[in-house]
Amino acid sequence: MGARGGEPSARGALPLALSLGEPAGIGPDVVLFAWLRREGERLPAFFVVGDPACLAARARLLGLNVPLAMVSPAEAAEAFATALPVVPAGTRATAAPGHPDASSAPAVIESLDRAVDLVQAGAAAALVTAPLSKAVVYGAGFPFPGHTEYLAARCAPLGGPAPRPVMMIWSELLAVVPATIHIPLAQVPSAVTRDLLVETGHIVARDMAGRFGLARPRLAFAGLNPHAGEDGTLGREDEDVVRPAVAALRAAGIDATGPFPADTLFHPEARAGYDVVIGMYHDQVLIPAKTLAFHDGVNVTLGLPLVRTSPDHGTAFAIAGTGRADPSSLMAALRLARRLADAPA
Known part of the structure; x- marks a missing residue:
């Protein structure tokens, strides 16, 4: 499942922009831990967009020796070897670890806005986002269901429609996309329609080819019903919706197959036969993805004109500031963002 491609593009000289996310969660923890492991894990250069005082306070709480360097994006790559580069942005993040409150919302939103601006302006190669708390930002009037929809709106051309974003959970073992x-x-x-599946399939195939370097991506569709509907005896959706969508994609030259029973789609022999599974709903494909690669999974947003990745976990308030947070998913998100940003255009 690794990305393939040629030599890095000119964007390879640019660092990654990392928005700090919810300050009361484990975002600050995993950012600090990741920087400390930068050499052993061969992490690409990145800078954090957010409140430096929040990071400094969390480092003191965790007993970590992490020097911070307040920099411009152009200075971040050089500073990265000896200090964690921070591009200050947003209101002071004052919420205590594990205790989110309304004060976090402006810091989270302003950090995210600034990070996106820097990527769109060409000052950073890609965007990596630490987890945010939807409940916190909703209380401040954040009008989007989450990062994905926000990024689609921010990437809309002036006067034009927003691109259709697609969420993919990726690891070296398995890549999955929930259609809903x-x-x-x-x-x-009722939400699973032929048009939705065809559009999703086109976006996945395009980005798996263009960003992941797969010459002919293999898309396997999971059925909606048990046994993929058992020829219509366990529900007509697989015969009337999923199968025609797969046929339409194949007619367009895309290597799409299915629908397959979801309960036999994720063992090793089955995984060898495809590059990505498109499932009908969230838990159908995220449960196997997180079971196989809970610490290494990466949330990737397909369909955007920029590269965006994120750790495949939430804010984990219960362990924020305790030292128990695992930075593996963030480190995987950083490495994958670098690989996708460097893929030949």
Whole structure:
């Protein structure tokens, strides 16, 4: 499942922009831990966009010796070897670890806005986002369901429609895409349409080829119903919706197959037959993805004109500031962002 491609592009000289996320969560913890492991883990250069006082306070709490360097983006790559580069942005983040409150929202939103601006301006090669708390930012009037929808709106051309974002959870073992994301399970059958699946398939195939370097990406579609509907005897959706969508993608030259029973789609022999699974709903594909690669999974947003990755975990308030947070997913997100940003255009 590794990305393939030729020599790094000119963007290889640019660092990555990392938005700090929810200050009361484990975002500051994993950022600090990741920087400390930068050499052993061969991490690409990055700078943090956010409140330097928050990072300094968390380092003191965790007993970590992490020098901070307040820099411009152009200075970040050089500073990275000896200090954690920080581009100050946003209101002071004053919430205590594990105790989110409304004061975090401006810091989170302003950090994210600034990081996106820097990537779009060409000052950073790609965007990596630490987890945010939806409940906190919703209280401040954040009008988007999450990072994905926000980024689509920010990437809309002037006067034009927003690009259609697609969420993929990627690891070296498995890549999955849920066709529907954060909706109640009862709404999934009506939300899964032929047009949705065809559009999703085109976006996934395009980005798996263009960003991941797969000459002919293999897309496997999971069925909606048990046994993929058992020829219509366990529900008609797989025959009437999923199968025609797969046929339409194949007619367009895309290597799409399915629908397959989801319960036999994720063992090693099955995984050897595809590059990505497109499932019908969130838990259908995220449960196997997180079971196989909980600490190494990366959330990648496909369909955008910029590269965005994120650790595949949330704010984990219960362990924020305790030293128990694992930075593996953030480090994987940083490495993957670098690989995708350096992929030949």
